[in-house]
Amino acid sequence: MTGPAAPAFSIRPEAAEAPPSGIVEVFSYARGREDLIPLYVGEGDLPTPGFLVEAAQSALAAGETFYTWQRGLPELREAIARYHARVWGAQVSPDRFTVTIGGMHATQMAMRIVAGPGDEVLIPSPAWPNFDGAVRVAGAAPVAVPLSAGPAGWRLDLGRLAAAVTPRTRAMLINSPANPTGWTATREDLAGILALARRHGLWIVADEIYARFVHDPVLVAAGRSPSFRDVMEEGDRVMFVQTFSKNWAMTGWRLGWLETPPDLGPIIENLVQYSTSGVPAFLQRAAICALDEGEELVADQIARARRGRAIVCEGLAATNVVDLPPPPAAFYAFFRVLGRPDSRRLALELVDRAGVGLAPGSAFGEGGTAHLRLCFLRDPGQLEEAVARLARVLPDLARPQAN
């Protein structure tokens, strides 16, 4: 055997070409600036409450520091099943659940199962950039299906989704309520997507992590957004990714779960084994506590988001240079500034001129490149200050006459 004369030390293209996050650029630009109000990241501003912290501390002190069940503590998987019964009225067997290192790890494993080189995955866009990244790292090709933006908000055109299916399509990654747009599928949307999946033998990977952060009165009355579990039947190939991050103020804990048809259990057990080898048991104790004793916390988080939404939507509307239909769900304002299609540059300018950190829409792919994303799961006083700062400079930065 003789190797190449000039050794290649090759790097796999799917690793090398994973796109950097466009949010990180603004985040890095703003790092270290005093008095910046950081609204670019998708997390609240409250640390995890004491009762959850104490649950983890106790488990640590009790010596739960050994290797544990690859798919999660049986007690946690049972607590997740109880939670599903309570929130979705669904009887889901614990053997459908796998505890993961955050929702991202759940999404990554789902992608590894459904798509690889040569495959395509449909993603309504604009979308959280990590969906695109997870598909690319799996070696597959993400295919953006643009949502339509109108005065009443974002909408998915089912015909457009159907037209994007090719013989290479393997799955649809459906995030509803959506980050960053707040788009929330109706029950009819979900039934239509499911019918399309059945017709073509496509997987659905459903990210419904914002299901309880609803603000539109109809959704508030229902207590949650419509879910694929409202329309699916036994045998449908739907996976759900979930996270403890948002509902229970646990972003930094890296705890989530993946729900799959039960026959995938052994495959997922191996994927866990060969990626993270499980989730710390002492963190899982806090997760059980969140599910069983965290309802008041969830209600507080939702109320905080709803108050933030009112402050931001009313304050930005008053500038008269912002296009922002109030999002029906989730906790993001995703808005355009008149005459400014260059969101990346505008986001950098707003760091300098307003002292407010926003995520550029260019980070979220097709259909949102002219937008900015603002996270409103934050202290109301801080949001009022941020809106006041934006209101001072946006009329200057907007160019209503330009286009």
Place this chain on the structure above:
Amino acid sequence: MTGPAAPAFSIRPEAAEAPPSGIVEVFSYARGREDLIPLYVGEGDLPTPGFLVEAAQSALAAGETFYTWQRGLPELREAIARYHARVWGAQVSPDRFTVTIGGMHATQMAMRIVAGPGDEVLIPSPAWPNFDGAVRVAGAAPVAVPLSAGPAGWRLDLGRLAAAVTPRTRAMLINSPANPTGWTATREDLAGILALARRHGLWIVADEIYARFVHDPVLVAAGRSPSFRDVMEEGDRVMFVQTFSKNWAMTGWRLGWLETPPDLGPIIENLVQYSTSGVPAFLQRAAICALDEGEELVADQIARARRGRAIVCEGLAATNVVDLPPPPAAFYAFFRVLGRPDSRRLALELVDRAGVGLAPGSAFGEGGTAHLRLCFLRDPGQLEEAVARLARVLPDLARPQAN
């Protein structure tokens, strides 16, 4: 577009074909048995000491519960660099380190970078089964290069390694000291492997996590096993995977690190982003504490392993039916029972007849299928009892006349 008449709902072969761990079968068989002495898993029996538990508890109480740096806290990456200077006498820049969800996540990311469909990775065998799994999940093909077993222990034949290189070979995964064999590469072995890598443009992924668990007098005098960093030069393409699990009794914390050439930093940042999105900051505080204040603990762990090794090696040798050259390093006895090449069946019998849980060599691939692995980083009294139990039944179970 028309899909297939009978939808396929396809599952990617690299996900579906990831092999189950052969250790788990025995573990599951023994679950719930009273009085079983569990020596099949590669971890010690002491929970994480209080000073590390308290570091995590304090960080939790201080509210370090938010998203954090994708590649790890800068303070931790600096602590890792200090640790490298102390143990290996190596000046390594912190920008070569990425904090990971255990050594497994580090190994997985390394594999994603160097190998994919159509590629081959050489692995001296017997080997920790997760190496094989990580290569397969990346879509690549593991190629076992059998170590030679002799009366003086295990040995790597460099000619055999070189002969296994093909145009598809992309990397060599070198675990020294090795799990399960204890094989420890000499400096000359490492220089030879490195020369081979340079000649063919191959990556080296080095797992030296047992570097400090050395028992052979020459290694003890050196304070650690030989390392690729003793022979490599600037520009060599070597990655190191590391873990907090073994040295600091933190198996269940899922904390490790990956060391790479610095130009891979942005690629690894993306792979972290799209797999786990970082490691909990409050756990990283304990990791800093382990590196900066944990030397006494490491010394205790090594002494415990060395005492366990003496108990197990002497006790099993006295049965006269066991072939076990004392391992120069790590904390595993990897031994054959005369006339019993069927390690899987023997491991199950030993659960029933001796009340001792051992890992079957069949789980570790070619070259070790007739062996059993016993972890001796355990309470000396418990190990004495385990050896006494084995000594009672092994002469019965062995078949010296059979082959």
